[in-house]
Amino acid sequence: MSLLELDDVKVHFPVKRGVLFDRTVGHVYAVDGVSLSVTAGQTYGLVGESGCGKTTLGRAILRLNDITAGHVVFDGTDLAALPDEEMRRARRRLQMVFQDPLGSLNPRQNIESILAEGMAAHGIGADREERRTRILEILERVGLPATALSRYPHEFSGGQRQRIGIARALVLEPDLIICDEPVSALDVSIQAQVLNLLEELQDSLGLTYVVIAHDLAVVRHISDVIGVMYLGQLVEEAPSDVLYAEPRHPYTRALMSAVPVPDPDLEDSRERILLRGDLPSPANPPTGCRFHTRCPWRQAERCDTERPALTDIGGGHRVACHFAAEIADGTLEPVRELAPKLLGAETPAAEVPAEVPADAAAQREKGERGEKESTTP
Amino acid sequence: MTTNLTTSKADKIDRLAELTARRETASGGSLWVEALRRLRSSKMALIGGGVMAVFIVLAVIGPWIAPHDPTAQLWRDEVRVNQSIFVGPRGDNWLGLDHLGRDQLSRMLVGARQTLLVGVVATLLGFVVGVLIGGLSGAALAFGGKAGRRVDTVLMRVIDMALALPSLLLAVSIAAVLGQSLTTVMIAVGVVQIPIFARLLRGSMLAQASADYVLAARALGVRRRRIVLGHVLPNSLGPVIVQTTLALATAIIEAAALSYLGLGNPDAAQPEWGVMLAQAQRFFDQAPMMAVYPALGIIITALGFTLLGEAMREALDPKLRS
Numbered sequence: 079m080s081l082l083e084l085d086d087v088k089v090h091f092p093v094k095r096g097v098l099f100d101r102t103v104g105h106v107y108a109v110d111g112v113s114l115s116v117t118a119g120q121t122y123g124l125v126g127e128s129g130c131g132k133t134t135l136g137r138a139i140l141r142l143n144d145i146t147a148g149h150v151v152f153d154g155t156d157l158a159a160l161p162d163e164e165m166r167r168a169r170r171r172l173q174m175v176f177q178d179p180l181g182s183l184n185p186r187q188n189i190e191s192i193l194a195e196g197m198a199a200h201g202i203g204a205d206r207e208e209r210r211t212r213i214l215e216i217l218e219r220v221g222l223p224a225t226a227l228s229r230y231p232h233e234f235s236g237g238q239r240q241r242i243g244i245a246r247a248l249v250l251e252p253d254l255i256i257c258d259e260p261v262s263a264l265d266v267s268i269q270a271q272v273l274n275l276l277e278e279l280q281d282s283l284g285l286t287y288v289v290i291a292h293d294l295a296v297v298r299h300i301s302d303v304i305g306v307m308y309l310g311q312l313v314e315e316a317p318s319d320v321l322y323a324e325p326r327h328p329y330t331r332a333l334m335s336a337v338p339v340p341d342p343d344l345e346d347s348r349e350r351i352l353l354r355g356d357l358p359s360p361a362n363p364p365t366g367c368r369f370h371t372r373c374p375w376r377q378a379e380r381c382d383t384e385r386p387a388l389t390d391i392g393g394g395h396r397v398a399c400h401f402a403a404e405i406a407d408g409t410l411e412p413v414r415e416l417a418p419k420l421l422g423a424e425t426p427a428a429e430v431p432a433e434v435p436a437d438a439a440a441q442r443e444k445g446e447r448g449e450k451e452s453t454t455p
Numbered sequence: 456m457t458t459n460l461t462t463s464k465a466d467k468i469d470r471l472a473e474l475t476a477r478r479e480t481a482s483g484g485s486l487w488v489e490a491l492r493r494l495r496s497s498k499m500a501l502i503g504g505g506v507m508a509v510f511i512v513l514a515v516i517g518p519w520i521a522p523h524d525p526t527a528q529l530w531r532d533e534v535r536v537n538q539s540i541f542v543g544p545r546g547d548n549w550l551g552l553d554h555l556g557r558d559q560l561s562r563m564l565v566g567a568r569q570t571l572l573v574g575v576v577a578t579l580l581g582f583v584v585g586v587l588i589g590g591l592s593g594a595a596l597a598f599g600g601k602a603g604r605r606v607d608t609v610l611m612r613v614i615d616m617a618l619a620l621p622s623l624l625l626a627v628s629i630a631a632v633l634g635q636s637l638t639t640v641m642i643a644v645g646v647v648q649i650p651i652f653a654r655l656l657r658g659s660m661l662a663q664a665s666a667d668y669v670l671a672a673r674a675l676g677v678r679r680r681r682i683v684l685g686h687v688l689p690n691s692l693g694p695v696i697v698q699t700t701l702a703l704a705t706a707i708i709e710a711a712a713l714s715y716l717g718l719g720n721p722d723a724a725q726p727e728w729g730v731m732l733a734q735a736q737r738f739f740d741q742a743p744m745m746a747v748y749p750a751l752g753i754i755i756t757a758l759g760f761t762l763l764g765e766a767m768r769e770a771l772d773p774k775l776r777s
Contacts, residue, residue: 100604140674169676181667184686186487196675246675 081118081286082139082254086111087148087158089131089138093361106361108134110310111148113388116254116303121280121287123301123318125294125333129357131310132290136256139288140172141165152254170200173247177259179239183231189242190227193217196250212249220245220275237268244275248283256288261296273300294337298322303394306330309368310360312388316395326397326406328373367400374412375405493770500766506759514571517564523548523557525565526724531556541742550748553731554738563748566726570756573641573710573727578702580645585652586695588614592653593660593691594683611657614650622647622709623716630718637720637727640713644706655698659691666690693771700764704757711753728752 089109094100109131116122124132137143139150141157150157152172160168176182183192193213194206203209214224220241231239240260247255260276261269277300279285291297297304298318305315306327314327325331332351339345353372358364364371370381380400388398404410494500523529533542534556542552550559592610595603626643633639663669664687672682713719714729715736723730728749735746 137670142670142673166676166678169674174671174674176667176671178667182671184668184672184690186689195672195677199675199677199681243671246671250675 079118080115081153082116082288083149083151084112084114084135084139085149085151086113087135087138087150088112088146089134089143090146104361107310107363108143108360109138110360110363112307112310112312114305114312114315116286116288118253118286119280119284120302121289121300123297123304124288124290124307125292125297125304126307127292127333127357129360130307131360132307133258135307136174136258136288136290139256140169140174142174167200170196170202170250171253173250173252173255175240175243175247175255175257175260178263179236179243180231182243183239185231188228188230189217189222192231192242193246193249196246200250202250213245216245216248219248219279235268236264237271240264240268240272241275244272244279248279252285254286254288256290258290259292260289262291262293269296276300294333306333309358309363311368311398312396313369313398314396315388317393320393320395324395324406326391326395326402327369327399328375328405329369367398375401375410376413377401377410490767490770494766497766497770499762500770503759503762503764503766506755507763510567510756510759511571513564514567517567521558521561521564523561525557525561525726528556529558536738539741541738541745543742543744551742551744553745554734554742559745559748562726562731563728563752566728566731566749567752569637569720569725569727570707570710570729570753573637573644574703574707576641577644577706577710578648578699580642581648581652581702581706582695582699584645585649586656588649589653589656590660590688593657593664594687596657597661597664597687598679598683607657610653614653617646618650618654623713626713626718635718635721640710640719643713643718644709647709648702648706651702652695652698656691656695659694660687663687663690694768697764697768697771700760700767704760704764707753707760708757711749 087109088107088111090105090107092102093104093106095103112131112135114122124135126132134143138145139152139157141150141160145158148158152168155168157165157168157172187195190210190213193216194203194209197203197209197212203212210227213227217224217226222238222241222245226234226238226242231242234242240263257276261272264272273296276287280287287300289297289300301318303315304318304321305312306321306329307313308329314321314325314330316326321330322334325334328351331349332353335349335351339348351374355372358368358371364382366380366382366384367373367376367386370376373381376382377400384400386398386400388396390396391402399405401410530542530548530552534540534552534554536554541554542548542556544551548558548560550563553559553562588610592607592614595610596607597603599606622643625646626640629643629646630639633642669682669686672686677685710719711727711729711732714727715733717733719730720727723734731749732746732753735742735749739746
């Protein structure tokens, strides 16, 4: 049963200019038509590079951003249509864990006050004593000592701060927690602890998560279903194992190939798709398939003009690519200039020196010499 | 001798106990407490605070400790302006006499109160009105949606207009309406401070409103009023408090400038540092010291306030938080 259902959600930010009265001169299409569904008790992972709109989407679910169009159906109610006060009350059941553990805690509040604030806003617990009992219970659950109550955020370590952030969400007994990059600000050793804590809590409390991350290993570890976003749209969605075993969208393949392998032999010989160029501006997205400007498999005409729909290719695997089947079969050849190093392909090493203009080469030489000079004392 | 020794020892132990206790409370203390602790260990704050304390004490008790009547021309015959005869410091008059034969020291001591009064009242006026406008504007823009943005635009354009008016011109116009008096000077200097406070608080609130913990509070479902009053405002006040001390310094200088121009107290016999400076200017080539005393007074006081303000800014700097 799906707990959260997004239907063609769009978040467009107006670009305003004007001296006295603002005039809208354009839009940033941060999220542009995302539909997905999150099953109760599961974890939905949302990945994509910086600026692809994953954080905006996460915030839109909680209506921390205005939703331009579409429906966010949570347990039968469309959050996008709720009046402000009802939305505020609905937030008890949808909580969020933030990326920056320190920044998301008010430096002037002690831990008790931080944790009690949400309870007060939703009328949970009759008095201070009752709230404190509940807070202590939650603190123990997330692995913090009771002495933390009277202390302030800056006195804790990064991992502990994130535990406070998780506790703040948990005191409201939510059904869904949106974790926006929950571990990216933490040390690797602490990351595992926090991820394990999230999983334990899911098991014992029956929580549903939407985890937003750019770290593929993190998402793989924790997610049941993964959605890949590019420039405000979902380009591929599949159960976690399937997505990692057989990525079908060219962008997903490029993302996967960017994860290093701890075996040096394998690392040297495996498929690597290096994408050329930057993420296009979401204020002026490309026509047709949004990935066509960087896609090594791009085909004339169709990719430039027709927007591919997210289509099911079986087993809950959805891909938004016109040529997903052909690419998987190997009947479509990638363009080398857009992806210089590809599976099994010879490195076009011979071409490189010819392409470098003479003055650039001289400059590089100079730079190298300069480096040498600077290293000798 | 022995009692002296034991008391100093006891003192030391007390100090030690205090220090350890302070460290304990520091670990549980709020950031304000921490800032205050840093402020106490700052040399700049000590000097600034010291100057300020001396100035305030003098301003309060000045009329009682003044050796002579500041308005009486007690030694009128000894000073002959047209013959360039002035009286410098001497046993009876430590700072000498002014051009009308009045005791300079007494005038300085009594004048301090007027100067402080102008500074404090003007700054208070600027602070209260500025914080109200700036707070309203910032809250409206950050949390008021479309209507809030309009409120902010209107308020800020008015503030911008006020900023564009030169303070002297403003003071002259206010003086024309209210008549020439010390109140005029206070209002004029205070009104000039309003836009600075308003702009500062608004900017600070906007910066805080986009902080993650405000977003977190919204996600928690905390009401807007509580977010503004409980989260945004307390975290935005730091720069405004610092500005208050700096504004005190500016206000004293500006008040002196307005008095100097003759917009202050119409009773020229009443001592005020700015007036004294204005009167001394005419005789600057014959008796330069007459101008130096009030000028030094203004400079040292303004410097004291500025030092304290700087030290407070440093103590409240979030980058220094451990």
